[in-house]
Amino acid sequence: MSRIEKAFASGKAFIPFITCGDPDLMTTAACVREMVKNGASLIELGIPFSDPTAEGVVIQNANLRALGGGTTTDKVFDLVRDLRRDVKVPLVFMTYANVVFGYGAEKFISTCAAIGIDGLILPDLPFEEKDEFLPICRAHGVDLISMIAPTSENRIAMIAREAEGFLYVVSSLGVTGTRSKIVTDLAPIIKVVRENTDIPCAIGFGISTPEQAKDMSRLADGVIIGSAIIKLLERHGRAAPKFIGEYTRAITDAIA
Amino acid sequence: MTNAKGRFGVYGGQYIPETLMNAVIELEAAYETFKDDPTFNAELDKLFNEYAGRPSRLYFAKRMTEDLGGAKIYLKREDLNHTGAHKINNVLGQALLAKKMGKTRLIAETGAGQHGVATATAAALMDMECVIFMGEEDTRRQALNVYRMKLLGAEVIAVKTGTATLKDAVSETFREWTRRIADTHYCLGSVMGPHPFPTIVRDFQAVISKEIKSQILDREGRLPDVVIACVGGGSNAMGSFWHFIDDKQVQLIGCEAAGRGIDTFETAATISTGRQGIFHGMKSYFCQDEFGGIAPVYSISAGLDYPGIGPEHAHLHDTGRAEYVPITDAEAVAAFEYLSRTEGIIPAIESAHAVAHAVKIAPTMPKDKIIVITISGRGDKDCASVAKYRGVKLDE
Numbered sequence: 240m241s242r243i244e245k246a247f248a249s250g251k252a253f254i255p256f257i258t259c260g261d262p263d264l265m266t267t268a269a270c271v272r273e274m275v276k277n278g279a280s281l282i283e284l285g286i287p288f289s290d291p292t293a294e295g296v297v298i299q300n301a302n303l304r305a306l307g308g309g310t311t312t313d314k315v316f317d318l319v320r321d322l323r324r325d326v327k328v329p330l331v332f333m334t335y336a337n338v339v340f341g342y343g344a345e346k347f348i349s350t351c352a353a354i355g356i357d358g359l360i361l362p363d364l365p366f367e368e369k370d371e372f373l374p375i376c377r378a379h380g381v382d383l384i385s386m387i388a389p390t391s392e393n394r395i396a397m398i399a400r401e402a403e404g405f406l407y408v409v410s411s412l413g414v415t416g417t418r419s420k421i422v423t424d425l426a427p428i429i430k431v432v433r434e435n436t437d438i439p440c441a442i443g444f445g446i447s448t449p450e451q452a453k454d455m456s457r458l459a460d461g462v463i464i465g466s467a468i469i470k471l472l473e474r475h476g477r478a479a480p481k482f483i484g485e486y487t488r489a490i491t492d493a494i495a
Numbered sequence: 496m497t498n499a500k501g502r503f504g505v506y507g508g509q510y511i512p513e514t515l516m517n518a519v520i521e522l523e524a525a526y527e528t529f530k531d532d533p534t535f536n537a538e539l540d541k542l543f544n545e546y547a548g549r550p551s552r553l554y555f556a557k558r559m560t561e562d563l564g565g566a567k568i569y570l571k572r573e574d575l576n577h578t579g580a581h582k583i584n585n586v587l588g589q590a591l592l593a594k595k596m597g598k599t600r601l602i603a604e605t606g607a608g609q610h611g612v613a614t615a616t617a618a619a620l621m622d623m624e625c626v627i628f629m630g631e632e633d634t635r636r637q638a639l640n641v642y643r644m645k646l647l648g649a650e651v652i653a654v655k656t657g658t659a660t661l662k663d664a665v666s667e668t669f670r671e672w673t674r675r676i677a678d679t680h681y682c683l684g685s686v687m688g689p690h691p692f693p694t695i696v697r698d699f700q701a702v703i704s705k706e707i708k709s710q711i712l713d714r715e716g717r718l719p720d721v722v723i724a725c726v727g728g729g730s731n732a733m734g735s736f737w738h739f740i741d742d743k744q745v746q747l748i749g750c751e752a753a754g755r756g757i758d759t760f761e762t763a764a765t766i767s768t769g770r771q772g773i774f775h776g777m778k779s780y781f782c783q784d785e786f787g788g789i790a791p792v793y794s795i796s797a798g799l800d801y802p803g804i805g806p807e808h809a810h811l812h813d814t815g816r817a818e819y820v821p822i823t824d825a826e827a828v829a830a831f832e833y834l835s836r837t838e839g840i841i842p843a844i845e846s847a848h849a850v851a852h853a854v855k856i857a858p859t860m861p862k863d864k865i866i867v868i869t870i871s872g873r874g875d876k877d878c879a880s881v882a883k884y885r886g887v888k889l890d891e
Contacts (some may be wrong), residue, residue: 343789
């Protein structure tokens with residue numbers, strides 16, 4: 240069983256997202272360890288990019304803070320090497336196609352495998368373009384995570400059938416960011432997913448409160464939260480790990 | 496093998512969020528339906544001719560030719576189009592297509608403001624809602640165009656993120672499209688972005704080279720030796736090149752904005768200083784750092800101030816069919832002033848980049864050779880920034 244499969248095997252999974260290097264990499268490391276201690280099942284590590292086109296303003300600003308602090312892909316790789324001394328949960332990178340392409344896809348993905356990265360989420364790499372990186376990911380045993388959106392409709396089955404690791408179901412139109420209400424009727428989308436694949440699916444975009452997380456976890460195998468965590472970093476800076484630990488506990492309790 | 500759709504060699508493709516995939520698939524299907532539809536084309540021709548003022552003139556620049564003492568120079572006067580630039584060609588096509596698709600709202604990015612003005616114009620004409628995204632820095636450089644867009648009934652949103660210029664306006668328009676797709680068409684302004692945009696925009700701009708070809712055959716009885724156009728994303732250049740691509744004897748030259756020089760960091764010359772990358776929906780050349788971060792770019796021209804280039808240009812560069820040369824701010828400003836004084840034509844600062852290259856090469860060519868320069872837009876909008884560049888204070 241892969242680390243990602245295991246993460247979903249024992250109940251509903253909570254997948255927190257964090258932008259690496261916001262405000263610095265030591266804080267990121269401390270946050271990740273707090274998340275693990277408080278029950279996070281899998282962690283999405285964002286590699287900062289200059290122009291994160293799928294992000295709302297909260298994560299855009301986190302990317303700018305991280306880059307402004309001198310975070311680079313090589314330094315994020317070092318962070319993961321450090322985390323892997325004690326962190327056992329699956330770690331996936333969330334970044335943009337040019338971060339992989341610009342580094343050199345072979346070099347990037349082989350490094351991911353070597354340092355213990357389990358998967359790769361690239362929001363600007365849709366189904367039609369996944370062969371850009373898929374053969375290299377397969378060769379190194381890194382799962383290329385697919386996404387399904389509220390507008391996917393006739394594409395859901397096709398995407399689900401070829402999905403690897405877990406499926407990232409986007410809850411809402413638009414970019415990342417907290418929303419007071421999730422209006423998409425996700426049940427029919429998840430139903431089509433279920434008919435076409437056995438791999439777990441997690442819902443992300445717009446979730447922030449324990450109540451929302453609980454509602455979403457009823458529909459899927461896991462929930463992904465990003466902007467709400469970044470807001471804690473925005474507010475508390477280097478003191479954020481403790482608050483992120485408490486937040487993680489609140490969410491994992493809610494979906495248990 | 497990667498997605499074969501919308502590829503120009505290895506370039507192009509559809510590198511966009513899943514949320515937008517059905518929107519571009521729907522757009523492609525609509526375009527395939529209408530592009531050869533006689534009714535659609537009759538409507539578009541009517542708009543081109545009666546509204547935009549096409550065909551635009553091919554003007555023999557006699558004084559410039561005599562002054563430079565070499566090749567004969569013709570100017571393709573896209574600056575004479577309604578709204579003052581080539582942008583209207585693409586916008587009328589896309590707005591008509593969007594209308595046929597049942598869309599009621601147009602959104603667009605703009606750099607210098609010319610595409611925003613053209614989109615706001617088409618929206619007014621076709622009774623559509625219109626929202627324009629413009630980098631905050633550009634709203635300052637091009638305040639008059641902001642006012643024109645508002646006058647035409649558009650909402651103008653100043654984009655404050657990133658470098659607050661054209662690339663950020665493009666990112667923000669894509670974000671807005673993922674928020675609201677059902678009633679909204681993204682009227683992309685250049686031969687860039689995900690398929691089918693580079694093809695659609697090229698086809699609507701191809702009217703430029705179609706006209707140049709028939710006009711020069713009428714005047715000279717032969718094809719030109721050189722066609723020169725400025726390149727940011729590259730829509731007026733693609734339009735100027737398209738019908739000459741198979742005429743191998745016609746040399747095609749795109750002029751990139753070198754800003755303060757390609758050996759400085761203050762440049763927007765993508766082919767000269769960039770490398771292959773994936774951004775804004777396409778694989779192409781981009782100015783970027785060693786980790787794939789998109790580099791901040793600079794040019795005096797807000798319309799060429801973009802870190803990428805359309806994928807078909809990347810392909811034309813790699814295959815050697817077209818040549819791309821850098822032109823600095825200083826050269827462009829000198830050409831802006833030169834054309835104004837020599838021919839009484841004030842070109843857009845973007846187009847002045849193309850004029851600058853002609854000024855360099857025309858004297859080296861024999862008198863029986865012919866150069867066509869596309870004057871993509873008029874320069875009224877640039878007078879304030881050129882005056883500032885020259886240290887001239889203008890009173891309001």
